[in-house]
Amino acid sequence: KNEVEQSPQNLTAQEGEFITINCSYSVGISALHWLQQHPGGGIVSLFMLSSGKKKHGRLIATINIQEKHSSLHITASHPRDSAVYICAVKGGAQKLVFGQGTRLTINP
Amino acid sequence: DSGVTQTPKHLITATGQRVTLRCSPRSGDLSVYWYQQSLDQGLQFLIQYYNGEERAKGNILERFSAQQFPDLHSELNLSSLELGDSALYFCASSPLGTAAYEQYFGPGTRLTVT
Numbered sequence: 001k002n003e004v005e006q007s008p009q010n011l012t013a014q015e016g017e018f019i020t021i022n023c024s025y026s027v028g029i030s031a032l033h034w035l036q037q038h039p040g041g042g043i044v045s046l047f048m049l050s051s052g053k054k055k056h057g058r059l060i061a062t063i064n065i066q067e068k069h070s071s072l073h074i075t076a077s078h079p080r081d082s083a084v085y086i087c088a089v090k091g092g093a094q095k096l097v098f099g100q101g102t103r104l105t106i107n108p
Numbered sequence: 109d110s111g112v113t114q115t116p117k118h119l120i121t122a123t124g125q126r127v128t129l130r131c132s133p134r135s136g137d138l139s140v141y142w143y144q145q146s147l148d149q150g151l152q153f154l155i156q157y158y159n160g161e162e163r164a165k166g167n168i169l170e171r172f173s174a175q176q177f178p179d180l181h182s183e184l185n186l187s188s189l190e191l192g193d194s195a196l197y198f199c200a201s202s203p204l205g206t207a208a209y210e211q212y213f214g215p216g217t218r219l220t221v222t
């Protein structure tokens with residue numbers, strides 16, 4: 001079993017839909033990162049959180065430390081949101097462990 | 109634009125060869141992280157340098173090595189290349205030495221070993 005599991009692996013939705021991507025982890029962590037990887041390969045850091053909730057534009061990330069679970073939500077989804085979303089956790093060591101990614105496709 | 113630069117963007121080389129990938133962090137960032145992304149393994153942490161010193165090591169093969177120079181740029185050296193080393197190699201930088209801070213990713217170097 002991987003330390004970081006994301007679901008779903010693939011998600012296709014229509015423009016305007018509310019999107020939720022989930023990340024579960026099995027180790028104690030001090031930080032969780034959500035990353036976005038564009039079709040061209042570039043990676044952008046969306047959020048880093050250790051508790052609670054963060055919001056940036058149409059993106060919201062939440063984390064429940066007790067349940068070892070985080071969610072990334074996208075409101076009013078748009079085709080430009082199509083990308084791979086990757087969850088990564090920092091455990092005790094100075095390194096990130098990555099989930100396998102969720103491939104999101106938003107159709108117009 | 110994250111402010112992190114990586115060169116070259118693409119690299120095609122043959123098995124058994126050696127290559128050097130270069131990364132310049134954002135101005136003021138002291139940490140550089142190297143990651144490998146292959147099709148079957150996803151993103152994996154290789155190694156971290158902080159202010160010139162190795163800080164953390166991940167799944168880095170003995171054929172690979174890295175260093176961070178006084179001007180804080182970093183190089184990842186890959187030797188005795190195998191077909192399985194074909195991957196995207198990213199570096200990322202952050203201000204401090206802990207992975208609990210946001211990291212800024214470079215555009216990546218796509219390595220193809222033939």
